[in-house]
Every structure is written in C-alpha cells, then in structure tokens.
Amino acid sequence: MNKKTVRDIDVKGKRVFCRVDFNVPMQDGRVTDDTRIRAALPTIQYLSEQGAKVILASHLGRPKGKVVEEMRLTAVAERLSALLGKKVVKTDEAYGEEVKAAIAAMNEGDVLLLENVRFYPGEEKNDQELAQAFAELADVYVNDAFGAAHRAHASTEGIAHYLPAVAGFLMEKEIEVLGKALSNPERPFTAIIGGAKVKDKIGVIENLLDKVDHLIIGGGLAYTFVKALGHEIGKSLLEEDKIELAKSFMEKAKEKGVKFYMPVDAVVADDFSNAANKKVVSIDNIPSDWEALDIGPKTRELYRDVILQSKLVIWNGPMGVFEMDAFAEGTKAVAQALADAKGTYTVIGGGDSAAAVEKFGLAEEMDHISTGGGASLEFMEGKQLPGVVALNDK
Ligand SMILES: Nc1ncnc2c1ncn2[C@@H]1O[C@H](COP(=O)(O)OP(=O)(O)O)[C@@H](O)[C@H]1O
Numbered sequence: 001m002n003k004k005t006v007r008d009i010d011v012k013g014k015r016v017f018c019r020v021d022f023n024v025p026m027q028d029g030r031v032t033d034d035t036r037i038r039a040a041l042p043t044i045q046y047l048s049e050q051g052a053k054v055i056l057a058s059h060l061g062r063p064k065g066k067v068v069e070e071m072r073l074t075a076v077a078e079r080l081s082a083l084l085g086k087k088v089v090k091t092d093e094a095y096g097e098e099v100k101a102a103i104a105a106m107n108e109g110d111v112l113l114l115e116n117v118r119f120y121p122g123e124e125k126n127d128q129e130l131a132q133a134f135a136e137l138a139d140v141y142v143n144d145a146f147g148a149a150h151r152a153h154a155s156t157e158g159i160a161h162y163l164p165a166v167a168g169f170l171m172e173k174e175i176e177v178l179g180k181a182l183s184n185p186e187r188p189f190t191a192i193i194g195g196a197k198v199k200d201k202i203g204v205i206e207n208l209l210d211k212v213d214h215l216i217i218g219g220g221l222a223y224t225f226v227k228a229l230g231h232e233i234g235k236s237l238l239e240e241d242k243i244e245l246a247k248s249f250m251e252k253a254k255e256k257g258v259k260f261y262m263p264v265d266a267v268v269a270d271d272f273s274n275a276a277n278k279k280v281v282s283i284d285n286i287p288s289d290w291e292a293l294d295i296g297p298k299t300r301e302l303y304r305d306v307i308l309q310s311k312l313v314i315w316n317g318p319m320g321v322f323e324m325d326a327f328a329e330g331t332k333a334v335a336q337a338l339a340d341a342k343g344t345y346t347v348i349g350g351g352d353s354a355a356a357v358e359k360f361g362l363a364e365e366m367d368h369i370s371t372g373g374g375a376s377l378e379f380m381e382g383k384q385l386p387g388v389v390a391l392n393d394k
C-alpha cells in the first residue's frame with residue numbers, strides 16, 4: 001500500500017482520532033458478533049502502547065442524522081473494554097464541549113469512544129464543518145475503518161484533509177490481502193452476492209461481470225432478478241426501479257460468457273418470523289402473499305457444485321434471513337461448501353456474512369474474512385476507496 005500507516009508516525013502523547021468500523025450486529029441492546037471490534041484491536045492496542053490518547057469514532061446502523069437510542073455505542077464500549085482489559089470512556093456526543101473536556105482528562109494510553117457519528121446529519125454529507133469539528137479534537141487521524149472506506153463521510157474522508165492522516169493495521173491488511181487475491185485471480189473465479197442492500201450491491205454486480213467466470217445471486221437481492229425474469233415473487237424483497245437493470249445484467253452476462261446463477265427454488269414463509277409457516281417452492285411458483293426468506297435445497301446443491309469447481313470465491317451477503325434458524329440453511333450450506341472447497345481461496349466480505357460464518361463455527365476454514373462488505377466489493381470492482389485515497393502518501 002502506498003499510504004502511510006501508524007508505523008510511519010510518532011503518536012506518543014498525541015491525541016489520535018481513530019475511525020473504526022464498529023457497525024456490529026446488535027440484538028436487544030447487546031452486541032451479537034464482535035468480529036469487527038476484535039479486528040480493530042491491533043491498531044487500538046498499538047496506539048495505546050505507544051502512549052497515544054486514543055479517541056475512537058464509529059457509526060452504527062443508519063440513524064440518518066438523528067439520535068436513535070438503540071444505535072448508541074454504549075454496549076460497544078463495554079465490549080471493547082472487556083476485550084482490551086481496560087477502561088474505555090464513552091461520551092454521549094461525538095464532538096463539542098463535553099467531548100473536549102473528556103479528552104482533556106485523558107492520560108497517555110487511555111482509550112475513549114465517541115458517540116455514533118451518524119447521529120449528525122453532516123457525517124454522511126461529508127460536511128466540512130463537522131469534519132473540522134472532529135479534527136479539532138485531535139493531532140493525528142488514523143483510519144482503520146475498512147468496512148466504511150467506500151464512504152466519503154466527514155469521519156472517513158473529510159477529516160483527513162485537516163490532520164496528518166494514516167492507515168491503521170486492519171486497513172493495511174485488508175488492502176494487501178484483497179489486492180493480492182485480485183491482481184491475478186485464479187480461475188474459475190466466482191462471486192456470490194446476497195444480502196439485502198439491493199441498491200448498494202446491484203451496481204457492483206455489473207462491474208463484477210467484467211471480472212468473474214461465475215456469478216451467483218442469493219439472499220433478498222435475488223428476487224429483483226427473479227421478478228426481472230417475469231416470475232411472481234409475492235412479498236419478497238423487491239427494488240422495483242432496478243428490475244430493468246437486473247434484466248440488462250443477465251443479458252450482459254450472456255454476452256460476456258459469465259455463468260449467471262439464480263435460485264431455482266426458495267423457502268417461502270407467510271410471515272417474517274422464525275415461527276412462520278414455511279414451505280419449499282420452485283422459483284416460478286412463489287405464492288402471492290408469501291415471501292422468500294431463504295434459498296431452497298436444489299439451489300443449495302447447485303451453488304455448492306459451482307463453489308467446489310472454483311479456485312477463487314468471494315462471498316458477500318447471506319443467502320437468506322440467517323438470523324432466524326428457520327431460514328439459515330441456505331447461508332449455512334454456502335458457508336459449508338466454502339469450508340469444504342480445499343484448493344479454493346475463499347474471501348468472505350460483509351458484516352453479516354462474517355457473522356454468519358462465525359455463527360456456524362466455520363470462520364477458521366476461510367482464507368480471509370474481510371470486515372468490509374460494500375467496501376470489499378467496491379475494492380474488487382477496481383474502484384478507489386475515498387477513505388483510503390484521502391490518507392497521506394508514503
Ligand atoms: N430473502 C431475504 N429477504 C429479506 N432479507 C434477507 C433475505 N436474505 C438475506 N436477508 C438479510 O440480509 C441482511 C444482510 O444484508 P447485507 O447487509 O446486504 O449483507 P452484508 O452485511 O453481509 O453485506 C441480513 O440481515 C439478512 O437477514
């Protein structure tokens with residue numbers, strides 16, 4: 001990486017504003033998967049050991065510029081404190097007088113976590129005043145939030161223009177590993193795209209068609225494609241204004257000789273709940289008042305075969321609503337196939353996919369679990385990540 005890292009600067013006694021991605025899955029106010037917190041520990045520990053005053057900033061969820069009580073970082077601070085084995089002060093704001101006072105009280109090596117930066121409308125707008133307000137809190141900026149590096153926000157991009165700006169260890173590692181896998185990909189190269197962020201991921205699919213041999217679609221994302229084929233999808237997730245785009249991708253795949261795989265069957269439910277009635281139907285047979293919440297058994301087998309034939313697989317986004325056991329089988333089957341594919345280099349991306357692999361106890365079987373979903377996809381598309389571009393060159 002041609003960007004400076006924490007190794008290239010002296011942080012002793014300095015206030016370091018360190019952007020991390022602590023956007024972790026939560027349930028009932030508890031952190032249900034702390035992969036992203038653990039992934040940031042090397043940088044946090046290093047800064048602390050070097051005698052920096054470590055000021056951490058993160059987003060959680062998409063509160064859209066307002067305070068959302070369930071999206072406070074309080075539980076995250078507690079988990080971080082347990083993992084670090086030291087006290088972590090948590091402020092209720094992300095800048096301003098309260099925060100300045102808390103920072104003034106810090107000793108060398110102390111760690112502080114600011115409140116969710118997305119509680120402020122300026123964060124996602126990359127408002128320069130907010131970026132300056134963040135910059136005022138510190139002497140140095142470290143970006144270790146690979147998972148948010150594709151966002152040009154005040155705490156990921158804007159602030160880097162006002163302070164010496166370097167990468168953390170996680171950022172450095174992600175870019176090195178993903179860059180190596182993709183510079184000269186082993187083939188067949190397969191991408192598996194699932195999850196629910198249709199709007200974010202649909203553009204990625206187009207660019208991946210220039211790179212991969214096989215493209216597998218699953219998760220909530222798939223049903224916009226199923227609809228594009230002219231099938232009824234009932235109450236399944238749909239991005240109405242992307243149907244035409246989905247159609248054009250299927251044509252593009254054909255032209256490019258990319259094998260495009262879609263679910264051939266699905267597990268449908270009469271309610272979005274673990275206790276719902278459910279059944280397996282073929283993909284052209286989804287009842288109008290049911291919704292597809294997982295890929296069916298035939299699809300699992302088909303996807304497994306493609307995975308086992310591949311030399312490089314990148315997987316982003318669960319195949320179904322895996323948080324509910326009733327709809328976790330598809331995601332589990334893909335994770336198991338990746339674990340069984342011994343000669344295949346496997347890269348998992350995305351908070352939820354990483355959480356799924358962890359939940360099934362298969363994390364150790366994967367070659368690289370990226371902490372970024374959208375970020376790893378954009379990186380793999382060959383796009384420049386704004387959070388990286390803004391850092392100081394070596
Ligand atoms: N068929 C489906 N219908 C609705 N939601 C789905 C479906 N399949 C997967 N999901 C949801 O997608 C979410 C993850 O999506 P996304 O954020 O795009 O993935 P990632 O974090 O891995 O990038 C999960 O919470 C999962 O429940």
Ligand SMILES: O=C(OP(=O)(O)O)[C@H](O)COP(=O)(O)O
Pocket residue numbers: 021023061062147148151349350351352371372373374375
């Ligand atoms: O969870 C994240 O992305 P991911 O779901 O693509 O892995 C990152 O924290 C970015 O969050 P965002 O997609 O709300 O900007």
